[in-house]
Amino acid sequence: QTFPTMLSPGNTSPCHHSLHLVAKTAESQHAGIAQQLSDRALNSLERRTKMDRQALAGMLQGTRRSLPTQKLSMDRPNDVVTLDALLERVDDLELGSEQVEALREARKRLNGKLETSGQLAEWDGDEIVFDASDLIEYFAHNRLPTGIQRVQIATITDSIRNRPAGSVKVCCFSDQDSSWSQVSTEGFLTLCSLALESGDRTDPLWLDAYTELKIDISLASPLKFKIGAFLVNLGTSWWLRDYFLFVREAKRLYGVRYIPFVHDLIPIVTPQYCVKELTQEFIEWVSGVFLHADFFLVNSRATKGDLLKVAKTLGYEVNDDDVAVIPLDAQFRDANQELPSVRKLRDWQLAPNDFALMVSTIEVRKNHAAAFDAWLALIEKYGVRRVPKLVCVGKPGWLNDAIYAQIQQSPLLRSCVVMLSGLSDEELGLLYNSCRFTLYPSHYEGWGLPATESLCYGKVPLLADNSSLPEAGGEFGVYFESGSLADLIEKAEALIFDDAYRAGLEDKIKAGFRPRKWQDIANQIGHEIEAFVARTPTPTNEAGEVVERFQPIQFGAHYPIGRSREQRIWKGSGTAEIFRSGAGWWWLEDWGCWTKTGGGDLALRFVDQKGPVRGFVQLHAPGGEPTKYEISAPTVGVFVEGTLDPSEFRWVAIDIPDIAPTEGFHIRFKSVNPIDLNALTDGADPRTIAVGVGGFYFCHADDLIARANFIEAIAIGGLKQLAFNREPIAR
Structure with a gap:
């Protein structure tokens, strides 16, 4: 019963010091681990440049053989991992026979929680997945955490150690791989523990731990969420391209419920103090967060007030009870730290x-x-x-x-x-x-x-x-x-x-x-998450299946899919990004969005369809050679094909003769000759792109005024006046 205390963070028992001696021994034996990765591999990891995955995997696996830490299953509980590590090092630790026997007994008791295969029984309750993308990106350039990094470390490590085994996962998002990858809890805990010890980024132990975690992430398969899992982001995500596209995909496939921590809304509330590009990116993020978040965490009553005010301005209703205030009134630095003279x-x-x-x-x-x-x-x-x-x-x-x-x-x-x-x-x-x-x-x-x-x-x-x-x-x-x-x-x-x-x-x-201690803040966050979990049913139908939610469109409105460059918000402002569905899209550009090799889907629904519908979709061809495209929506009887000249923009008409399903439908865009930009740009752009989509417009087929308005708007460059998100005229 004494071992959990002995292994707790910040413990300074004799055994704790012995562990540091073991670590120092490992440090001297493996000081060059990080340098063993080739420059090309590290650059590929850090810059997310395109590289053959198998070649990179082989290079990294070869390096990994010399790593000092034993690789154990990510599904095994942290206590088991730690006890296994201690039992392997009893000679180095110079433990007595009674101590060794106590370790073996503790390991045996924990083993009772495991199946005969040595793996944890699958967790049967609600799963919490912490998105640590922001924290791991921070560790790429820093070691010693500041305020929000300490919040993340304390909350995530506390949840791993105190929630039921298998109920907590850590993940990292990659816009290049278009998915979340599961992060080894063992590697994550090790890196966080080292981060709290020192700010020395040249420390071999730190370099080894960081490199090991990056290897894990780079080789991990895309994360499969448990149905109804809670995806919690305690950091920031506005800087990640297409983040909400994949939150949406996780909701579509797994019914994931998303909880962001909103630290401030400064780029919207006081844009005069921010650079234009930040305000634009943040407005795009805010437009998405209200459409995707199920609950919110905020750091002050003032931020909560800003959140509710911005939501109201945009036309969203956020329940006051769905926003939990987590004050950051914590002991930021070690009260007993030794200060310079x-x-x-x-x-x-x-x-x-x-x-x-x-x-x-x-x-x-x-x-x-x-x-x-x-x-x-x-x-x-x-x-x-x-x-x-x-x-x-x-x-x-x-x-x-x-x-x-x-x-x-x-x-x-x-x-x-x-x-x-x-x-x-x-x-x-x-x-x-x-x-x-x-x-x-x-x-x-x-x-x-x-x-x-x-x-x-x-x-x-x-x-x-x-x-x-x-x-x-x-x-x-x-x-x-x-x-x-x-x-x-x-x-x-x-x-x-x-x-x-x-x-x-x-x-x-x-x-x-x-x-408060950081642990107190972590406990409060954990309590709020548990409260959200307890009162929110898993979003499935009677058959236990996740039901996809389709966004409605207005007839007679233009939906531009490209990036928003607005620097202010109003009711109804936003982007048509929300209609992209699945992993078949690259990130947004000013004109619109390229699809990937397999094609990209739009998911939408008509709210008051009265008969046949005429649609118009703007396509964009990559450069180099003509592009053969296909537009298909089998549910509503649509199939259109044709050829675009290199770099051509063209509006293509589609007809929907029957009443579309009220719950919504998908339209797929695909081309048979994608372009590899990696080869054309000498690696500067890693994408392989297919036909692009710039926007769409639907109206009833017999609504001649709506059709004339659209044609006129194209002719005079006035599509902005038909946009679904246009700013109301002040009166």
Whole structure:
């Protein structure tokens, strides 16, 4: 019974240290594992470039033979994996006979949960699948996790260890492979454990673990979800191409229920602080998330309010009970971490208690400009010697030229503002521990992690009173009126010069602030997911089959399938992307979307069909040679074929003579001579593309006005005025 405690994260028992010795031995024996992968294989993994799968598999399998960790079935519980590993290393650990016997007894008891084949009995209840794409992508370039990565690690590892064996899986999405791949829970837990230990990305143990996980993912078959599984994404997905196409496919095939964690809606609520491309991508994501999500997790009441407001603007109804608030009021860093000596401050020309600290990405939304203006005003009033320095820590973000120009153009700012980036966890901890107070004048936040982080170090945060910042700082923060420079200066002045006032606030923090553990946040997320699971029946019919949901279309409306480039939203805005069905599509482009070799489907339904229907579909041919195409919809008696010239766009008419099934139907687009862009672009574009689809339009065959409107719109380039998602004319 003592072994589960011994194996828990963060344990520092003698056996734990012995395990580290074993790890160090493995490190010295296998330090070159990551380098054994050829550059070509690693580039193929990281950049998702096209490469013969069998050749890549052989290359990686050859490398894998030298990996130090034993590969065990992903279906085996983590406790079994750990006990097996310990039993194999009893000599290295120098365990006594009683300890070895205790391990064997524990392994025997756990073995009772296994079938005679050594495999777990199939889990019979609801399955939770965590999409860790965002986290694994983060590990490609970073090691030490920040706030949201810690949320993901704690929640997923807790669920793996505490839910019934076989009920939790981890997956990773690839837009190149057009599927999710199951991630080894053993490899995932190992990588997460190492991530929490250090920020050293050159550590051979880290490189080995990351490489091993990438091998697993690259060789894994597409994940087959259990019927009615819950797909939970605790990170972000707006950056993944065609993500919702495959959420939709998982719903179609397996009745999957999708739960995203929405961290903020800043690109929509405050687009002026974001680059245009981000706002456009985020609007596309938001248009899809309300169509696909069954429930939502959010990080603050403010974000929940934004979510409900944006949903209403778009014309969607989201039940208040379907949005769970998960505050990120956690202990962000190890409270017992060993900090560098205060002498380290000299490297930055700083002294303890003689600087204010602002931790944030260097971008316009964080409002460095107001901080600089306040400091200039304070220096003008009190002199440069009496005003503490302002230390700004963060990596460069977007729209920051004015911030750096403001410093460059002011000798006073250059003398009192210190800009730092790329600091270690320990160095940042030293700055928090040594500052007089912290400053966070951001224009808008989803939560405001630095505010809570400041409280964890017992430091008073001076915050703007907007968005979620009052939730992050709670009763312990000092707030200034957002947009009021005079109020910011007044509040900063009190914290700088009134030592008794500041000390009183610090005493209040010490006496009353109790940050939650990451485990507490993980437990809350797990509880909310379990509550969603408990009240949501598996979406199947009486025969236990998943029922596909078809989206309705309006007659007399144009549905452009290409990417949306809108920078604002309104009721009904969105894209016709939702009508793509299956894995036969490449990602959206401005003009429309290419199909894959086997063809692509549109899935739609007519809501008030009264008779025969005339349809028009815009096709696009790849370049190079003529394209033979087929359009077929056997359910409604449609088959059309023809030939397009290279690169030609053409509207093709189709007729549906009978009443279509009320539940909906599929239309397939296929061409017999796909083009391999990989060969044409020397690997720059890995796709093999077939006939493309730019949009569609349906009307009743006898509706001559609708047909005339369509023909006229094509002739004068006015299709936008017929679009289903056009913005209403203001009156």
